[in-house]
Structures are given as C-alpha cells and as structure tokens.
Amino acid sequence: MSWVTKIPKIELHVHLEGSIPLNALWTLMEKYGGDSKVKTIEDLQAKFIYTDFPHFIETWVWKNQFLREYEDFTYIAEEVAKDFVDQNIVYAEMFHSPSDFFKLGLNAQQLVEAIRNGFNKVPDIHINLVPDLIRDYGPKIGMKTLHKIHEVKEYGVVGITIGGSEQSFPPEPYAEVYKKARDFGFKTSAHAGEAAGPDSIWGAIKTLKVDRIGHGTSAIQDMELMDYLAKHQIPVEMCPISNLKTGSVTSIEKHPIRQFFEKGIPISINTDDPKMFGNSLAEEYELLIKKFGFTKNEIIQIQQQSITSSWASDSLKNELAEQISNFSL
Ligand SMILES: [Zn+2]
Incomplete structure (x- = not known):
C-alpha cells in the first residue's frame, strides 16, 4: 500500500451527495426506475464528465432525482462513511444540501437525523455535518433552513456553507444569514473564487465574515x-482535481496551490465531490507530490493545517494531530 493511501486523512470540503459510491447510486437508480439513457455503471461513469461548471451543476441536479426518502439518505451516509474508512479518512466535515429536497416534502431536521443514523453505523470515523444553504435558493430560504438546522445542532452540525452557482449569485445578500449562523454558534465557510473572481472572495470575507473559504x-x-x-x-x-474537472482551472499546471502554500496561507486539500469527479484524497496527495513537488513533510504540514482549521472539538483535534504525527515517525 502506498504512503498516500496509508496516511490518516482529513476532509474539510466534501459533499455527501457528490460522494455516493457508484454502486450505491446504481442501487438507488434501480429503486426509482433508472434512466433510459444510462444503461450500465459505465454509462453512469461517463455521465460524470463535464464541459464546464454549469454542466456540472446540471448533472448534480440529475443525480439528486434518485434521492427521495429519508431512508435513502441513511443508506448513502452509511455507504459514504464506509468508503471513507476504506481510504483511511479519519475525520470529515461533510456538506449536505437540504434545500434540494424540500420540494419532495422532506424537511431539514429529519434529513440531518437520517444522515446521522447512517454515519452512526460506521464508528471508525468522525464526521461532522455542514449544511450547504445553496445560493441559488436565495437568502430567504437560506434563513429558514438555518433555523431548522439549528433545532438539530446536537446531531453534530458544526457550521454552514453556501455552494451552488457562484457566478450568478454573489455572497453579499447572505450577510444576515451568516450573522444569525454565528449567533447560533455555527462556524461558517462559503464557496468563493471557484466559478467567480476575487471579488466573490472579498465579499465572503468582508460581508459574510467567514471562518474559512471554500x-x-x-x-x-x-x-x-x-x-x-x-x-x-x-x-x-x-480542491485541485475538482477545479480541473469543472473547468475552474484550464490545466492542472495552472492551479495556484503551490503559491498559496508558499505564501503561508493555511490550506487544506479536499476532494469536493469525489464520486462525481472520480478522484480520491490519496490521488490529490499524489498529484501534489508529482505535479507540484510537495514533499511528504509538506503534506504532513498541510494535514496539520487541516486539523487546526477544522471545526472539530479541541480534544478530537489533539487526537487527530497525534494520529498524524505518529504516522510520520
Ligand atoms: Zn464544494
């Protein structure tokens, strides 16, 4: 087993609905009558190749039609957690998108509960939940969702983010939502500078006062x-491979990760939507070593930065930091 496979890993930016192992998604497709254009798992794999960021969002919505009941969320949560354990991921902050499923009559509180029930079946990994309020639905629905999420905070909900179509929905209208989130004791992040320019990042910092940038x-x-x-x-x-797959960067050589690291910006490395991009955290690390000349020590340093910038409890942070440093000895 290679070094990048063995090392205990941390994910701080990963979406539950983008991490469903293909076999599990296939099972759900069969449950709901499938799609006549997707006849095999290979077709499914081929569907997850994107021309640009809007095409990725379109495919994201297509996949969500096979998630309809609370039990589907318990099922995918368990399958995703098992898959993470197989990859030696020891801690994850997992985004999920409750507002995508309101139209089916599902509510945010029971979705959190259903997902937690799935995670609980896999004790070998700590997973905290970070609901994604999805900017396409607007701040009004975002605020409502936030209040519902607050009711189930004890199920390990540690923060919020906004994903979705960043190019069409700037961060500023979410100022009140983010203020309320802080009042509720949530940590905050926002997808920014992925499908839009630096202004979007400035907005997230200055107006939303985020703890982290996605x-x-x-x-x-x-x-x-x-x-x-x-x-x-x-x-x-x-999320380097994600940026390549959605066309946020035109080639991997143009990804600025090395400049961020050299500058002393605390970065973490993440997969975003691993089963929709066909990437794994081990492959992300491999890429850092091969394409960007990162050393093993630098990878360990990034791992420690991930832990410091995570929203885990202090005791869990200590435990994770020890696990990583024991590995590097
Ligand atoms: Zn994301």
Whole structure:
C-alpha cells in the first residue's frame, strides 16, 4: 500500500451527495426506475464528465432525482462513511444540501437525523455535518433552513456553507444569514473564487465574515487578497482535481496551490465531490507530490493545517494531530 493511501486523512470540503459510491447510486437508480439513457455503471461513469461548471451543476441536479426518502439518505451516509474508512479518512466535515429536497416534502431536521443514523453505523470515523444553504435558493430560504438546522445542532452540525452557482449569485445578500449562523454558534465557510473572481472572495470575507473559504482559487488574480489571506491566516479549503474537472482551472499546471502554500496561507486539500469527479484524497496527495513537488513533510504540514482549521472539538483535534504525527515517525 502506498504512503498516500496509508496516511490518516482529513476532509474539510466534501459533499455527501457528490460522494455516493457508484454502486450505491446504481442501487438507488434501480429503486426509482433508472434512466433510459444510462444503461450500465459505465454509462453512469461517463455521465460524470463535464464541459464546464454549469454542466456540472446540471448533472448534480440529475443525480439528486434518485434521492427521495429519508431512508435513502441513511443508506448513502452509511455507504459514504464506509468508503471513507476504506481510504483511511479519519475525520470529515461533510456538506449536505437540504434545500434540494424540500420540494419532495422532506424537511431539514429529519434529513440531518437520517444522515446521522447512517454515519452512526460506521464508528471508525468522525464526521461532522455542514449544511450547504445553496445560493441559488436565495437568502430567504437560506434563513429558514438555518433555523431548522439549528433545532438539530446536537446531531453534530458544526457550521454552514453556501455552494451552488457562484457566478450568478454573489455572497453579499447572505450577510444576515451568516450573522444569525454565528449567533447560533455555527462556524461558517462559503464557496468563493471557484466559478467567480476575487471579488466573490472579498465579499465572503468582508460581508459574510467567514471562518474559512471554500476553493479560493481565483485569489491568485489579486495579490492584495493573497496577502490578506496570509496575514489574517484565513484557511482555504482547496480542491485541485475538482477545479480541473469543472473547468475552474484550464490545466492542472495552472492551479495556484503551490503559491498559496508558499505564501503561508493555511490550506487544506479536499476532494469536493469525489464520486462525481472520480478522484480520491490519496490521488490529490499524489498529484501534489508529482505535479507540484510537495514533499511528504509538506503534506504532513498541510494535514496539520487541516486539523487546526477544522471545526472539530479541541480534544478530537489533539487526537487527530497525534494520529498524524505518529504516522510520520
Ligand atoms: Zn464544494
């Protein structure tokens, strides 16, 4: 087993609905009558190749039609957690998108409960939940969802993010939602600088006052912003392979991850939607070593940065940090 496979790993930016192992998604497709254009698992794999970011969002919505009942969420949560354990992922902050399923009559509270029931069946990994309020639904629905999520905070809901169509929905209208989230004791992140430019990141920092930035890739276009991220030690959840697959970067060589690291910005490495991009955390690390010249020690350093910038309890952070440093000995 290779070093990148064996090392205990941390995910801070990963979406539950984008992490469903293909066999499990296939089972759900069969449950709901399938899709006449997707006849085999190979067809399913081929469907997960995107021309651009809007095409990715379109495919995301297509896949969600096979999630209809609470038990489907318990099922995928268990399957995803098992898959993570197989990859030596020891801690994850997992996004999920409750608002995508309101139209089916499902509610945010029971969705959280259903997902937690699935995670509970897999005791070898700690997973905290981070609902994604999806900017396409607007701040009004976001605020309502936030209140519902707050009722089930004890199920390990530690923070919120906003994903979705960043290019069409800037962060500023979410200022009140983020303020309320902080009042409720949630940590905050926002997808920013993935499908839009540096202004979107500035908006997330200055208006939403986020604890972390999701992606942040386009910060490289604005040196003042890079300085700001470093000076204020704002953690950035980076997802290199995702950025390549959605066309956020035109080639992997153009990904700015090395510049972020050199600058001293606390980055973490994440897969985003591993089963929709066909990537794994081990492959992300492999890429850092092969394409960007990261050493094993630097990878360990990024791992420790992930732990520091995570929203785990202090005792869990200590435990995780020890697990990683024991591995590096
Ligand atoms: Zn994401």
